[in-house]
Amino acid sequence: MALLTVNNLTKNFGGLAAVSHVSMSVEENELIGLIGPNGAGKTTLFNLLTGVYEPSSGDVLLKVGGKEERLNGIKPYKVADLGLSRTFQNIRLFKDLTVLDNVLIAMNSKNKEGFLTSVFRLPKFYRTEEMMTTKVKELLQIFGLDSKMDTLAKNLPYGEQRRLEIVRALATQPKILFLDEPAAGMNPQETAELTQLIRKIQREFQITIVLIEHDMSLVMDVCERIYVLEYGQVIAHGTPIEIKNNPRVIQAYLGGDL
Structure with missing residues (x-):
């Protein structure tokens, strides 16, 4: 039983399917990457997993006490209480x-x-x-x-504000930490420090991390597995090397050169 299981998750906004039949699994203490072009549905998927949005169809299942608990329709604060915490694209500190x-x-x-x-x-x-x-x-x-x-x-x-947002998320003692573009707006030195920080978090806190990020060097460096979204659908899944050499990913997102 995976720590988090997503089955055929779909979110419609009117006639638009922002996320369409997405299935994925996340194991304990894994570091998972979620990549794709702008508008691919990555943040919408995060919002579905953390209770901000309710799915139009499909299931989000979390392992709790040896059994799976359905998270569909549960309020964000209750999702956080079950052990899912996140940061946001735009820093949301007090x-x-x-x-x-x-x-x-x-x-x-x-x-x-x-x-x-x-x-x-x-x-x-x-x-x-x-x-x-x-x-x-x-x-x-x-x-x-x-x-x-x-x-x-x-x-x-700016870099320390990003770090503080991560620390604040960790203070809720999560099982899974969702990081939404943590390197956005960072210079190369800050990104390098962030890479080391993500490794440190997983090593010292023994938690699962799911990461949305456009900086491919960071994703390829720290992630064990990667899911690729395009137009709300998973088009590839695998190790960094498999994703790097996947022709469909290269065509859809990486532009032929990584």
């Missing part, structure tokens, strides 16, 4: 909050304190707050953001 508070908000989604404990600030509330703050500081240290914890998110350089 720009007027500090680095520390951005991550604390995410980690607080796992806080199961009762209503009375929170409202009346009982001793357990402060113990939980202290524990979460310690964990957030440890996360920020791992990703080199501990010296910026009191900095407003909007004052971080």
